[in-house]
Amino acid sequence: MRRYEENRMYHYLRRHKKxxxxxxxxxxxxxxxxxxIRAIDRLGWEKDDIAMISxxxxxxxxxxxxxxxxxxxxxxxxxxxxxxxxxVKPKMHVIAIMGDxxxxxxxxxxxxHAARRNIGITSIVINNSxxxxxxxxxxxxxxxxxxxxxxxxxxxxxxxxxxxxxxAAGATFxxxxxxxxxxxxxxxxxxxxxxxxxxxxxxxxxxxxxxGRINKLGTAVxxxxxxxxxxxxxxxAAKMTPEQLQGKIVRGIxxxxxxxxxxxxxxxxxxxAMAGQRQA
Amino acid sequence: MAARLxxxxxxxxxxxxxxxxxxxxxxxxxxxxxxxxxxxxxLPQVGGYFIQMEDEIASIAAVIGASVGGVKAMTATxxxxxxxxxxxxxxxxxxxxxxxxxxxQRTGPSTGLPTKPAQGDVMQARWGTHGDHPIIVLSPSSxxxxxxxxxxAFNLSEKYRSPVILLMDEVVGHMxxxxxxPPREALEITDRVAAHVPPEWYFPFExxxxxxxxxxxxxxxxxxxxxxxxxxxxxxxxxRVDEIDPWIARVFGKxxxxxxxxxxxxxxxxxxxxxxxxxxxxxxRAARHAVKLARAKRYKVGFLKLETIWPFPEEVxxxxxxxxxxxxxxxxxxxxxxxxxxxxxxxxxxxxxxxxNGEMITxxxxxxxxxxK
Numbered sequence: 001m002r003r004y005e006e007n008r009m010y011h012y013l014r015r016h017k018k019x020x021x022x023x024x025x026x027x028x029x030x031x032x033x034x035x036x037i038r039a040i041d042r043l044g045w046e047k048d049d050i051a052m053i054s055x056x057x058x059x060x061x062x063x064x065x066x067x068x069x070x071x072x073x074x075x076x077x078x079x080x081x082x083x084x085x086x087x088v089k090p091k092m093h094v095i096a097i098m099g100d101x102x103x104x105x106x107x108x109x110x111x112x113h114a115a116r117r118n119i120g121i122t123s124i125v126i127n128n129s130x131x132x133x134x135x136x137x138x139x140x141x142x143x144x145x146x147x148x149x150x151x152x153x154x155x156x157x158x159x160x161x162x163x164x165x166x167x168a169a170g171a172t173f174x175x176x177x178x179x180x181x182x183x184x185x186x187x188x189x190x191x192x193x194x195x196x197x198x199x200x201x202x203x204x205x206x207x208x209x210x211x212g213r214i215n216k217l218g219t220a221v222x223x224x225x226x227x228x229x230x231x232x233x234x235x236x237a238a239k240m241t242p243e244q245l246q247g248k249i250v251r252g253i254x255x256x257x258x259x260x261x262x263x264x265x266x267x268x269x270x271x272x273a274m275a276g277q278r279q280a
Numbered sequence: 281m282a283a284r285l286x287x288x289x290x291x292x293x294x295x296x297x298x299x300x301x302x303x304x305x306x307x308x309x310x311x312x313x314x315x316x317x318x319x320x321x322x323l324p325q326v327g328g329y330f331i332q333m334e335d336e337i338a339s340i341a342a343v344i345g346a347s348v349g350g351v352k353a354m355t356a357t358x359x360x361x362x363x364x365x366x367x368x369x370x371x372x373x374x375x376x377x378x379x380x381x382x383x384x385q386r387t388g389p390s391t392g393l394p395t396k397p398a399q400g401d402v403m404q405a406r407w408g409t410h411g412d413h414p415i416i417v418l419s420p421s422s423x424x425x426x427x428x429x430x431x432x433a434f435n436l437s438e439k440y441r442s443p444v445i446l447l448m449d450e451v452v453g454h455m456x457x458x459x460x461x462p463p464r465e466a467l468e469i470t471d472r473v474a475a476h477v478p479p480e481w482y483f484p485f486e487x488x489x490x491x492x493x494x495x496x497x498x499x500x501x502x503x504x505x506x507x508x509x510x511x512x513x514x515x516x517x518x519x520r521v522d523e524i525d526p527w528i529a530r531v532f533g534k535x536x537x538x539x540x541x542x543x544x545x546x547x548x549x550x551x552x553x554x555x556x557x558x559x560x561x562x563x564x565r566a567a568r569h570a571v572k573l574a575r576a577k578r579y580k581v582g583f584l585k586l587e588t589i590w591p592f593p594e595e596v597x598x599x600x601x602x603x604x605x606x607x608x609x610x611x612x613x614x615x616x617x618x619x620x621x622x623x624x625x626x627x628x629x630x631x632x633x634x635x636x637n638g639e640m641i642t643x644x645x646x647x648x649x650x651x652x653k
Contacts, residue, residue, distance in 0.1 A: 017516060048501050049499060051498050051499065053345075063505065064516060069499060069503050070503075070504075071505070072505070072506065072507035072509065073344075073371065074341070074371050077337065077338070077367075080337065080338035080341030081342065082345060083305075083331065083338070083342045084303065084344065084345025085346060085349045085498060086345075087303065087331060087346060088329060088351040089497075089498060089499050092499045110334065113333070266329065269324050270327055272324075273324035273325045274327060277325045277326075
């Protein structure tokens with residue numbers, strides 16, 4: 001079984017070309033990457049039909065390793081590039097890989113507008129609460145009070161709640177998982193991939209190299225253990241008081257609704273406009 | 281086609297459709313908005329796609345994304361939006377993704393004079409994005425040229441896998457003229473070269489037979505990587521000098537080695553001309569009239585209208601200027617392309633005529649410069 005699993009993984013990786021990867025040993029991004037692969041493998045999608053588009057940062061490097069149609073774009077802009085591609089190739093499975101700073105700070109506007117359009121792109125936001133690649137500066141999801149290399153006195157900003165933001169902006173599938181709960185994460189990603197419309201999965205990761213070190217949170221293993229001990233399913237959370245939920249990560253699907261997908265709606269416009277032309 | 285009264289922005293739309301543009305992403309901005317409005321109606325009629333994005337950064341990003349999907353794509357904007365697009369224009373240059381960016385110039389800086397013309401983005405069109413990069417910039421001076429140069433912008437973009445900027449101005453964009461557009465069959469349309477090797481042999485950034493490797497669209501079996509990082513022939517990031525240097529040589533070479541194809545201009549240079557007027561865009565119209573007035577007064581004046589402004593047409597400028605005592609460069613800015621003319625012909629010979637207050641330069645102002653001793 002293990003061997004089979006490995007082989008399936010290799011099928012999706014550019015294993016002879018680009019490894020070892022750039023991430024720090026112990027990084028959670030690799031767990032997200034393998035969760036994506038497991039989800040795609042279960043769906044049986046052809047690699048030719050998949051486009052993976054990223055922005056800039058540690059997460060932005062993921063497409064390099066994946067044997068799809070891959071594009072590493074500019075900081076925060078992954079969804080805007082993905083929107084153009086999805087428009088002209090509506091049958092392709094377009095996946096946007098973003099980090100928290102990438103998706104919500106510099107790319108925040110693109111994030112809410114892609115959600116508002118409900119365009120059929122699967123967004124994976126890998127949330128490690130920090131700008132890792134540039135050295136641990138505070139991001140839009142850094143918890144208030146945490147230290148960062150640009151918050152030496154503690155962060156006074158409020159963190160963005162990614163899922164709530166996505167729902168309010170119009171995303172039609174929104175879920176959150178953690179890298180500790182890797183199998184659950186691939187199930188969530190699988191549901192997001194097949195969803196017709198704009199889907200968001202917040203994959204809660206960690207950065208032991210910068211955020212963990214400056215906040216004295218221990219090793220990668222310690223941070224994974226923290227996720228295990230401090231996250232609850234949506235069902236369990238429903239039975240907890242707000243006090244009990246303080247500081248906890250809630251996992252699960254938060255939102256799922258039907259609304260016309262953007263490229264499908266646009267296909268109708270083309271049909272209507274072309275019919276009008278023929279009559280004229 | 282029958283003669284029509286047509287606006288420059290409208291002619292640009294007709295040119296784009298004739299060239300095969302099937303994707304437009306943009307954000308409303310004066311004085312370019314007519315291009316978006318018209319294409320929102322026209323593109324779906326021909327099976328194309330229009331999308332209004334959240335800003336100009338997203339607009340050019342979506343254009344690049346669509347182009348990677350194999351569709352001819354463009355955006356249109358003006359100064360403030362053009363500033364926002366610079367980041368991803370650099371990406372298109374780096375990743376060699378064909379796209380057309382129309383900038384209907386208005387007076388700047390900042391919000392400036394939104395409904396007044398200028399030619400203040402000449403240097404920005406060349407150097408607006410960071411880092412050394414090749415770029416092609418065309419500048420029409422009439423409604424017919426807006427049509428023809430839009431077609432040409434797409435052709436050059438597809439042929440050289442490069443972003444091409446169509447630098448219009450508010451006058452050319454909003455002016456209405458009687459034009460007779462050439463029939464479609466009379467137009468030369470360049471389509472993207474398809475990959476001619478099987479996927480396992482394909483390199484998106486190297487092809488031994490050409491300095492412009494074919495760009496395979498996403499989703500058609502050629503899985504590869506595109507990045508704004510320096511990359512190797514397969515598209516993967518590299519920091520190796522022995523891979524970066526050949527890349528630089530090739531992407532600059534693909535433009536520099538084909539100047540005879542890329543550069544275009546119009547010269548009206550009677551033998552014995554002693555003064556040369558070099559102009560482009562809307563200002564070329566006033567310059568042409570000034571030359572006519574000067575000749576009526578028996579001044580020996582030559583005229584050079586530049587159509588491609590980047591790469592700067594050095595050779596023709598030098599060849600004509602060498603025969604003249606003085607070179608006059610009128611522009612609706614404080615002296616931008618004049619810097620290039622000065623570089624080529626020497627500072628002493630050049631007389632600049634500049635206006636950057638939203639008014640057009642008149643033929644009389646240029647004539648006065650011709651008449652100076």
